[in-house]
Amino acid sequence: MKRHEVFAVAQLGPIHLADSRARTVNRLIDMLREAHGRGATWVTFPELALTTFFPRYIYDTPEEYDVFFEEGLPSPAMVPLFDAARDLGVGFYLGYAEKVQQDGRTRRFNSSVLVGPNGDILGKYRKIHLPGTAEPIGDLEFEHLEKRYFEVGDLGFPTFATPSGRFGMCICNDRRWPETFRVMALRGAEVFMLGYNTPTRNIHHHEPAYLREFHHRLSLESAAYQNGAWVMGAAKCGAEDGFAMIGGSMIVAPTGEVVARAASEDDEVITHNCDLDMGAYIRRSVFDFARHRRIEHYGPITQQTGVEIPE
């Protein structure tokens, strides 16, 4: 018996500094309704889906940047989206900037939440692989200051039991690290949900622009294949106040094949009727972890952070 279910990825076009939260949430709700109308029971929204990608700007005090953060879950701005999803019976992944009182202090994370089709909050993820820098590089048309505004996530890579199987969540730069997906797969994830904001230009070094999309796609294809899992990748893209980001939202099958792909750099819903058992044959044969993995030879992966040249 096959477990077929329609999944949607809701790509967001630009959100400008001047755009209100209410306007943005209405765009999300419009796409939620479209996804539902096309039969979807799950929607993946992008990273930091409620505001512009603010880590490109330099702010010095919390008073300046707290405007981009959400408090509470749902935060006041999220309530209409949570209500609409519960009314439609659609589950979703949503990326947002999280401000929370924890350990007796104010903490800020680049987070995502997984909400079930019945409206239950199934869990949170806090981004672990923060790219960029804490201090501005300067002399650039934009910065990438995630290490300035966010702490490294403290929840690991959890997985979540849902009515449609076990899901895992990650965010943007996490996708370039095979460790991300392997940990989730070892914890039973069959679907990886991922939002991202990826500037079209790599500020760290010169490289051909086409490599940005290629590296994104390569990361998702290999994550899917090497773990026999579905990948849902949702971009925020296009030019936000003139700063361009790649699109390329996609759904990747457990064979590593891209089965749905956004063709715009604007709001766009893509869907696929996913066979949730498709990865099972891969996990029973080539990627039967229990039979083939050789952890006695993997030690350096968890014993050392950087390169160490042997004697």
Added chain:
Amino acid sequence: MKRHEVFAVAQLGPIHLADSRARTVNRLIDMLREAHGRGATWVTFPELALTTFFPRYIYDTPEEYDVFFEEGLPSPAMVPLFDAARDLGVGFYLGYAEKVQQDGRTRRFNSSVLVGPNGDILGKYRKIHLPGTAEPIGDLEFEHLEKRYFEVGDLGFPTFATPSGRFGMCICNDRRWPETFRVMALRGAEVFMLGYNTPTRNIHHHEPAYLREFHHRLSLESAAYQNGAWVMGAAKCGAEDGFAMIGGSMIVAPTGEVVARAASEDDEVITHNCDLDMGAYIRRSVFDFARHRRIEHYGPITQQTGVEIPE
């Protein structure tokens, strides 16, 4: 200052059961000379490059299958290749079936050796991720009995200092496991050398034939990109006594881009003038392991072999 150096991959067409070692070694030497004539200082040959891919056949006693194994390094059959390479000043990777007296008993491994341009043996690797089964599946046109004829490698994933930088070696099915390349990269490898024999048909389950080449390519592209390293992949391919194997030998740049690719399923040399510093910018930015890896969240990768569903 750029470190440019020409690397060659020498793909082998079929070796039939009736072919002599001497004939096969002459084919390797012919390709070695061609590679040298095209400016190469390093050649990567395939896995089990001296015989047919014998794990497809069922043998019951060492008397039957020891004919496929080499003893000594160089083994008698390898001597003309070692001599020719040293005379030309070309280093190489060669895959072979290794029979050795070790720990007071006869042991057999699916091995590769790295020989420097001056003829020095720089080191060995013994295949860790053995695919297939120990007992025949039966009811197939061919088997895949690597677990029957070989022990799991006992040398880990070593890396080797060479006049051209630090190299790592792996074999065939190792390439499907990102752990393989990550361990070598954490030990400083800038070039991954890899030989393989990959049947065109997946005997474990039905899948479209084109996925075999796609999964091979995806594995090599992602290994290169995620580690900022060069990948040299050498196939033995074509139909050996009627049993078809994929070609697709390739050189992949540290950007994940295929820069040279074999177009035949026969003996064929491909080369590329590799910028050995090309990966450096990747390892200084996106994949600066020391700055970005978060080993405190990678525990399951080395703590558990198979999937474990959390409570």
